[in-house]
Amino acid sequence: MAISELDFPLGVVARSHSDAQQLATALAEAVAAALRAAIDSHGTATLVVSGGRSPIAFFECLAEQPLPWARVLVSLADERWVPVGHADSNEGLVRRHLLRGPAADARLLGLYQRADSLQAAAQLADQALAELPPIDVLVLGMGDDGHTASLFPDSPGLSEALRGDCPRRCLPMLAPSVPHQRLTLTRPLLAAARLPLLAIQGPGKLDTLQQALQLNDPERMPIQAFLRAPLEIHWCP
């Protein structure tokens, strides 16, 4: 199946790339162009990215893009509740693979803080996110189960996080995979991004997208909440 065969809502753009490196390069160029436009428009740019395994090539391409990086604030769509030095830390991933070269001048607003509990850590992240300007560019990933950010099906608190009027910016979540304890930005914050992008790879994730479109139930497949204009999907086999 090709992504062009999926029936997305009006305004959702789907782009297909020959391989992961082509996707990473095209995504980096699209994000850099949007960041430049944001800086031209209002002097700064706010970029929110996801973690996981697949963004590394994208981060490394984006880091080399020429733009006034000191005017860019980078934050995270979600975080594993582990110290930044932990191998599973999304902040650690961004610091290693994105905040380097020209992009080393960018500022980073991380989500992880030590706390007595995941709930307390989510409160601290929620307070820190009060400083986050409106998101200019959001890059989401997606799991085979239809999760995005750390909005996981069956996680306690998912319904609250998916509310269109959720008063929290960040909530605690539980993932089925380790590390189980996660922090996620909530639907209102993510859905308000000026340019939302979804980067996925492989036929399995096309199947997941097709299921999400057919189910039309964000509680069962949270990605569905974001399959709407002006989402731009980048996919490769």
Ligand SMILES: O=C(O)[C@H](O)[C@@H](O)[C@H](O)[C@H](O)COP(=O)(O)O
């Ligand atoms: O912290 C995380 O793991 C991510 O934010 C998560 O939402 C990720 O985007 C998906 O799990 C896809 O991960 P891959 O791109 O590695 O498949």
